[in-house]
Amino acid sequence: xxxxxxxxxxxxxxxxxxxxxxxxxxxxxxxxxxxxxxxxxxxxxxxxxxxxxxxxxxxxxxxxxxxxxxxxxxxxxxxxxxxxxxxxxxxxxxxxxxxxxxxxxxxxxxxxxxxxxxxxxxxxxxxxxxxxxxxxxxxxxxxxxxxxxxxxxxxxxxxxxxxxxxxxxxxxxxxxxxxxxxxxxxxxxxxxxxxxxxxxxxxxxxxxxxxxxxxxxxxxxxxx
Numbered sequence: 001x002x003x004x005x006x007x008x009x010x011x012x013x014x015x016x017x018x019x020x021x022x023x024x025x026x027x028x029x030x031x032x033x034x035x036x037x038x039x040x041x042x043x044x045x046x047x048x049x050x051x052x053x054x055x056x057x058x059x060x061x062x063x064x065x066x067x068x069x070x071x072x073x074x075x076x077x078x079x080x081x082x083x084x085x086x087x088x089x090x091x092x093x094x095x096x097x098x099x100x101x102x103x104x105x106x107x108x109x110x111x112x113x114x115x116x117x118x119x120x121x122x123x124x125x126x127x128x129x130x131x132x133x134x135x136x137x138x139x140x141x142x143x144x145x146x147x148x149x150x151x152x153x154x155x156x157x158x159x160x161x162x163x164x165x166x167x168x169x170x171x172x173x174x175x176x177x178x179x180x181x182x183x184x185x186x187x188x189x190x191x192x193x194x195x196x197x198x199x200x201x202x203x204x205x206x207x208x209x210x211x212x213x214x215x216x217x218x219x220x221x222x223x224x
């Protein structure tokens with residue numbers, strides 16, 4: 001059973017989140033501030049932390065930075081009444097994996113948590129399986145239909161990125177920055193060319209498709 005630590009100085013919020021997660025069959029611990037959170041970390045193995053921004057002594061940003069220094073694989077979901085994009089950006093720069101705005105909806109919270117654990121599992125295994133098709137990050141191969149196809153590195157990374165978050169739309173800029181790097185001098189047309197190559201390679205494969213969302217970017221859709 002996954003173990004989740006909720007860090008929030010508001011008692012009612014802690015109780016609400018704890019109850020919602022326990023109903024979803026998670027093991028939940030609670031802390032009212034950063035110092036109490038550290039005490040729990042010394043005694044328990046925690047898989048995911050849900051942390052509020054506004055807390056006494058150590059705020060959520062600083063707690064995130066400190067936790068990230070000691071555990072790069074720890075999942076961190078930040079919650080806050082702050083809804084400006086600057087607050088979200090500051091959270092992601094500190095090292096969070098996801099962000100939710102208060103007031104918290106119980107069902108949406110559970111969906112966020114499940115998605116984080118699902119993505120973490122895919123990253124740790126470095127494989128994605130869709131029906132009989134398997135993407136193996138270690139070898140840059142796609143297996144299926146009786147074949148094992150080794151892709152060029154950038155093509156594989158692009159496909160893996162899209163299929164890691166099916167139905168999520170990625171802009172060309174996001175894909176360019178994530179796959180080729182923010183300092184790359186290559187133009188945006190590189191993304192278009194690589195997408196076209198992937199579509200051609202897998203045009204007869206029914207397990208997934210790469211779709212162009214006009215004016216927005218690209219997304220992968222699982223068909224099985």
